[in-house]
């Protein structure tokens with residue numbers, strides 16, 4: 001039985017295919033159309049998923065869409081009456097949803113009559129919860145989803161047992177931890193969609209001196225259930241104007257309108273920072289306070305969820321679940337002992353969640369799949385890689401291309417990293433979700449304190465306050481970090497052991513933490529072999545890992561890897577077993 005999950009007309013448009021209860025492929029549309037966080041209809045992603053599964057449009061039995069227009073209809077109507085322009089925008093998006101079968105047929109230049117699949121609408125947050133629980137290794141788990149907004153809710157929680165989820169409650173618009181973080185992110189001068197993680201990095205440079213204000217901006221409240229919180233709405237505008245989000249346009253990065261009010265500035269001690277203005281200590285302290293208040297509320301909810309469900313495992317999803325700093329603290333601040341965070345915890349993951357929701361919750365099928373790695377995107381053959389090199393300037397520009405066996409490849413490559421050079425590492429199938437996890441990665445020496453500046457100057461061009469991440473051999477995690485619970489998808493930040501900090505200064509953040517990836521031979525044998533060889537040569541079982549891109553979606557095809565290599569000042573590139581070095 002084939003189930004196609006589609007996240008369409010929403011940020012991070014994506015598709016996933018589940019065949020007989022096993023995930024076969026999942027990918028974001030941005031990897032194909034090269035537009036970051038692309039919304040619209042994910043035609044290329046769907047094409048790829050069907051090709052990977054070896055099926056055609058008429059072989060699909062079910063299509064799962066993570067949007068239910070009937071969820072919270074009363075709340076929606078109440079706000080629609082007060083915010084006509086917001087209602088009009090939503091109506092436009094909804095009209096597109098009713099034509100999703102036609103859009104699917106059009107993407108394949110087919111007749112809608114040939115689609116025999118049953119269509120299912122899965123509520124946004126139920127799809128988030130399903131994306132995490134149904135692919136987790138846990139038989140029983142507490143579930144929490146938290147994001148900006150989806151189907152007029154911002155958080156949902158419950159418990160999963162076997163092949164069923166029971167929803168306990170949710171928090172509805174306008175109260176939202178995601179919109180809270182986005183609004184203050186905007187106030188601090190970071191206006192682009194998806195900039196919240198920059199502010200999370202900035203927070204480590206400040207001290208939370210504004211907690212009184214932030215406890216007024218987000219308040220604990222029994223309203224919305226016993227885990228509830230409410231926003232101090234005077235500080236926001238989205239409940240009056242509607243969150244101005246443009247989702248519907250195909251192939252565009254979503255745009256978020258201004259969400260904080262003048263009262264926010266009055267309470268936080270000054271006008272909003274303009275993007276071109278310098279960052280001052282005040283801004284860093286505000287970022288630290290924003291983060292600290294998020295942690296209080298988020299971890300507070302998790303604590304209560306643990307007490308209520310009495311299970312020791314938790315599954316997380318939704319954009320807020322990308323807050324690796326908060327996630328890393330849950331072992332110390334809540335009773336949970338195990339956690340699973342979906343690698344595409346944001347809205348891309350809804351495609352997987354909706355598909356598994358239909359398989360388990362709707363059709364009642366038993367569990368038979370665990371997502372223990374993230375390599376569900378496109379892969380390319382050696383022949384395709386060679387063809388890409390042939391048609392690139394590399395074939396006639398004096399570059400050296402060496403075809404090495406595995407042992408030689410690891411030796412040479414680890415030596416290149418140890419010499420302080422910057423390496424592009426392109427292997428196998430692309431990662432699902434926003435983190436490069438050793439198949440589309442740029443890898444560098446973690447021992448060199450200057451490596452962060454070098455990477456920024458030569459390749460990444462990012463804000464200097466943003467940290468780079470470590471990949472570590474999973475079996476060595478406890479020797480280098482204060483915790484050893486697996487973090488295969490870089491969704492947890494742990495404290496680097498004090499005696500190890502000067503050994504891996506480049507991926508250790510200013511507060512002594514690292515947003516680590518734990519690498520096992522089962523999940524990624526080649527990456528594990530590379531880090532093992534680096535350890536053999538240097539004594540350090542860690543490499544610095546950043547995504548293979550330069551202000552663009554992560555590279556997908558070999559052509560994009562070659563372009564990025566040529567465009568930037570990367571020293572060497574490995575594509576499969578081919579090592580390319582500059583003249």
Ligand SMILES: [Fe+2]
Pocket residue numbers: 124128147148149150318319346347
């Ligand atoms: Fe969401």
